[in-house]
Amino acid sequence: MLGCIGRMQQTNWGSAAASRLACSATKSRIDPHETQPKLTAADNSDASVIGRVARRLGTPVAVTKGGKARLFAQGAPLVFNGALDRIVGRPPPRTGDCVVLADGAERVIGWGLYNSVSMYRVRMMQLEEEARRERGLVLDLAALLAARMAAAVALRRALGLPSADTTVYRLINSEGDRLSGLVVDVLGDCVVVASSAAWVELHRPLGRLVWRPSVEMLREEGLEMRKREPDVEEAALAAADGPGDAIDARTADGDAMEETSSTPPAREAPVGVLEAGIHYAVQPTRGQKTGFYADQRPHRAEIRRLAAGARVLDLCCYSGGFALSAAVGGASTVTGVDSSAAALALARANAERNGVADRCQFVKADVAEFMRAAAPQAWDIVVLDPPKLAPSRKALPRASVKYRQLNARALRLVAPGGLLMTCSCSGAVTQAGLLLGFVQEAAAIAGRRVTLLRRGGAAADHPLDPACPEGEYLSNLLFRVM
Secondary structure, eight states, rough: EEEEEEEEEEHHHHHHHHHHHHHHHSSTTTTSSSSSOOOOOOOOOOHHHHHHHHHHHHEEEEEOOOOTHHHTTTTEEEEEEEEEEEEESOOOOOOOOEEEEOOTTTEEEEEEEOOOOOOOOOOEEEEEEHHHEEEEGGTTHHHHHHHHHHHHHHHHHTTOOOOOOOOEEEEEEEEGTTOEEEEEETTEEEEEEEESSHHHHTTTTOOSSOOOOOOOHHTTOOOOOOOOOOOOHHHHHHHHHHSOOOTTTTGGGOOOOOOOOTTOOOOOOOOEEEEEEEEEEEEESSSBBTOOOGGGHHHHHHHHOOOTEEEEEEEOOTTTTHHHHHHTTTEEEEEEEEOOOOHHHHHHHHHTHHHHHHHEEEEOOOOHHHHHHHHHEEEEEEEEEOOOOSSSSHHHHHHHHHHHHHHHHHTTEEEEEEEEEEEOOHHHHHHHTTHHHHHHHHHHHOOOEEEEEEEEOOTTOOOOOOOGGGGGOOOEEEHHHH
């Protein structure tokens, strides 16, 4: 996952970012107007809009195996290597190049961006039926980026983002905004770009930006990335966090992004943002993920509504999102627990910033150990938001044990009639609908009875393409506990 941080005027970000990315794309080596060798099989019909442009540009064609074409014609954006039969055209495409996707008879399905080594060989950008309405975007990455970003900006405005009391939100959500592999979060006047695709690395915008790629994910995309040595300040932060494999150390699975050796270390001061009128200081250059978990916005608002007079425990609290929401909502006491000293320093500062520090305490501990030692039934509301415990389906057996154990311990801490909000950000868990079963089993272990009050997922500014269910990752369940 790649991140770039850039300071921009928030009101102009959509057009500015589109312009910068467009500039980068047109200067890159896949300029759609560059002369390339002609093909003999780019398209079997002059009626194809993409086919006509592809013939003129000599764009290679990726031909699908029998029976696979329908899936992609219906909008599936990720073309696996096993779905391809052959590549037509010489020279063959390189990683980052535009290719046409066609069925076995070489009838055009659409076009996308190629990767010669990734399991995702083609990330679809435009279908033939869309090209008939959007002719100016055909095989033109710069124009397509600008159009998709403009559409994303319009959607967020329709959702009321940004607003006078909320300045942190997701602007681009990968396949959900028809830009597979690209995520953009807006944090006040700061923009964070996160990528899981080689094409974003190869066509990243020019300017004063800090890029923080995840070495592991980009190696899978075929890019050799070298980790840079941490600077003195970061080494001090790491030392403060201490050793060990604490359950809430979210860096373990790549949620915290690393900088490459080609990028000088950033020394950004924390960025100030607002969510529902609550002030947060976030660290986009060194924080977890992009610096803020905007996906949990509606669930933090729910805790705020429910917290009046309650004793609230926020497990894996990071910089205090749920804890602060509870305190601002009138909780009598709030306890936040996390293993990261740096995150807790932000949480304490955020509590001071919002005038609720007198009702908040933050504890540095592994959440599993904290729950083991804590007094039973001591909190009216418990929030459990652990890191990604199952980064893949292969990890599910081990992760399922952790989910049961953590939820059983959390349930023991809830007062009778109280609430447990429990989460999973593992796509493998959410897509299979496993979290509810884990909590039922945990309740049996803990000797508690639970009633499901509500199921939820990511906030509305994290749209999901129904043709790409792999994009669904967040489960958030609210239970009454007896």
